[in-house]
Amino acid sequence: MNKSNTHLFIWLTIGISLAVHAAALIISNTILESYVWPLPEAHSSIEMFGSAIALFLAVLLIVFEKSGRGTSHNIEIACAMIAMGTLDGFHAIVEVGQQFVWLHSLATLAGGLLFSSFLLTKGGLSNNFSAPWITLAASIMVGVLSLIFAPLIPSMVREGEFTMTALMLNLVGGIGFFIAAFKLIKTNQKTNNINDLLFSMHCLLFGAAAIMFEQSALWDLAWWGWHLLRLMAYLVAVTFLILEGLVILKDLKNYHSNLEEKVLDRTLELENANQNLNSALTELTATQDQLIQREKMASLGELVAGVAHEINTPIGIGVTSTSFLEQNVQRISQAYKANELSSEELESFIDTTEQTCELLTSNLQRAALLVSSFKLVAVEPSDVKIRKFKVKEYLDGIIFSINDSVKDHSYSVILECDPGLVIVSKPCTLSKIVRNLILNSVHHAFGFNHKADDADISSIDTIKKGLIKISINCIDDEVHLIYQDNGIGLTDEQKQKIFNPFYTTSRNRGRVGLGAHIIYNQVLQGLRGSIEVSSDLNQGTRFDIRFHVNGCKDC
Known part of the structure; x- marks a missing residue:
């Protein structure tokens, strides 16, 4: 993504978030001021959807950190996703009340703080693979304790309005998201990593949703508006998945192309080896004729049959294996061109190719050893000196x-x-x-x-x-x-x-x-x-x- 497209993407995301924010607030305070939509089932579905995406993204980011892919701050973002996904999951299953708002506010606070955690140290949490596990354990513990000790939870809703505690938790979390968004945009300008840009927009949308929280009431249009912003943030994350998938698919295509070339090269080598073995077989046949004529110890037909039996077995296996390789290459190539090639089929093809090459090598070595041994049968007058x-x-x-x-x-x-x-x-x-x-x-x-x-x-x-x-x-x-x-x-x-x-x-x-x-x-x-x-x-x-x-x- 070039610089102009980057700016366009940033301003478009900001524009959409501001439009949703403004439209929801204006309509909620004018035309639909007295309307609310208490739809707990729909709300739970949205939150569980977001929770699942967050946790899946966290796993993916950890995997990308090990392979050098993804964003510039995979571990920090993974920790934030784990905290938000876990706490939002608890939030989705509780009934509307103090716990309901408490768990959502904690998810926003934890997400904002963890997203901005890479500002704390120069290296952040890069390659710290224990951090996600610690975050998961802590998030589950907080969620369980919130369910067990519900009476001890601070008041979050009073007479249909959010309390100052709820507002401050969301405000701090929102500021953390905005800071992380700014940092990721600056990082993108240095690295030109599109994934940094996508997650900066993800943070921007979550930050807007957190700020919008204090301007809403339970179940009103503004309340649903910031849920829409959170849903948009997760859609941005899904975009990250799609783009990474395209990159992986491109790498897979290149790998397949290189593998196909290697298989073709190996096939040519095997064909040359078979030609050399056929030449050796011709030489051996001539040697057999000389031996039998000199010593008259057996008929020519018997000796040729013996040589053919011993040599043709490894050669036959080599030819069969080569044919098998060619058929597999054609099958995989057809599947790939038809976009029907799965990773399991490719892995199976690689394993089968390696095993076939090992079989070819052992049989060609066996044939070469037979040739070497049989050469010792012939004794030329100039073979040794007296x-x-x-x-x-x-x-x-x-x-x-x-x-x-x-x-x-x-x-x-x-x-x-x-x-x-x-x-x-x-x-x-x-x-x-x-x-x-x-x-x-x-x-x-x-x-x-x-x-x-x-x-x-x-x-x-x-x-x-x-x-x-x-x-x-x-x-x-x-x-x-x-x-x-x-x-x-x-x-x-x-x-x-x-x-x-x-x-x-x-x-x-x-x-x-x-x-x-x-x-x-x-x-x-x-x-x-x-x-x-x-x-x-x-x-x-x-x-x-x-x-x-x-x-x-x-x-």
């Missing part, structure tokens, strides 16, 4: 790193190898073999309660004491590695399928079934060696690995 290294020293480091990664492990590894044994081979390939053998025992042989995937050992917990024994010797440039554990062993069927890709007995616990297959490929393709497995149920498992090296010697 060099001379000390076997025991090298494997001691590998075993130490695995033990350090497995939390609370209850197994031990015994390495039997000549400390001086030096071979010329591929240390990285040997590391992968030993690492996967140990993890295979940790995951399967010892009955661990594990949650990690084959390539992740950061969250493994053990429940059984396990023993792993590794012995290595080299004769005539041929290394013989014997690996054995005291785990649960294998059945005949498991021994036949152990090296098949994607074969696992722990799929329900997140296992992929590539660990033993990686060992097999690393031995046969990486080291050009052989591997045999022997095992009996509950008697542990043994792997015999043999491979040639370019030279071995004892230092």
Whole structure:
């Protein structure tokens, strides 16, 4: 609202209040001087309506104070509204008499004083959220005491005329309202906050009603006139609600627009991720062909089926979730454009979107982990370099790193190898073999309660004491590695399928079934060696690995 409109609004409100004031007084003292309208039911309805609006506004102002909205003096105005709303509520339910006028006068006095309370200190009651509760308790106490100790109430009406006590209570309250109105107008000129201006007019109308009180008699036209001014004041407050609602609606529209953009961006990211996964799937298919052609361990169709089954599940969930997101966005967008979008639907949409994004992330991570694990199946000639290294020293480091990664492990590894044994081979390939053998025992042989995937050992917990024994010797440039554990062993069927890709007995616990297959490929393709497995149920498992090296010697 610009400066000219501000002045127009102020003068229009002042003009209307003066017109109502003057018209009611003139007509009440001339044409309708002897007329009264004793309508207690209508009066109670008006007062209860005003009381409800006042209390609702108080709650709204407290909420706005927490979010930095509303007026420049939310807490002071909320306290005033609570006092007026509570005492006017008591005023509405009592019969006409001393209590009737007493409670109304107290409501006017409390409202005027509390409205102007922000003049007492520099900071007023800002962020003092205990003040409204104290005001509510005090107002209820005053109202109840007024009902209980009615005979002690000062005389407020005598022979149909208001007493000086009643007039002074309303006069002081009215002056407080005028002071608050002036202060809020000055504040509006600094902050340009339209809510300050609206409540300044609210105070102005209440102040006029309080001053008009002393010029009226019970139930006459002037008496109803100042009730009209109070009703107009509450209508100004309702205007505040409408304007704040429009601001919130605008913010909600902007938030919805930003949210829609974020969802569309996330959808594009997911589509790109799906494209990358499809590219990875193509790469994996080529790798599968090479593996099957080299080793002839399974048909191409069987391997492709395994890969498709493992990869397509998270990809399928990703595609389904993306479609679900798009449908939800369209539905919310249509509801919004049709002005049918409720806050509950928006909150539900936000919650559903967050859950769907979490589902997408977990499945895409799962697919990425599958891709990473499957890449280990392929062994390229240039994958690792051939060099001379000390076997025991090298494997001691590998075993130490695995033990350090497995939390609370209850197994031990015994390495039997000549400390001086030096071979010329591929240390990285040997590391992968030993690492996967140990993890295979940790995951399967010892009955661990594990949650990690084959390539992740950061969250493994053990429940059984396990023993792993590794012995290595080299004769005539041929290394013989014997690996054995005291785990649960294998059945005949498991021994036949152990090296098949994607074969696992722990799929329900997140296992992929590539660990033993990686060992097999690393031995046969990486080291050009052989591997045999022997095992009996509950008697542990043994792997015999043999491979040639370019030279071995004892230092």
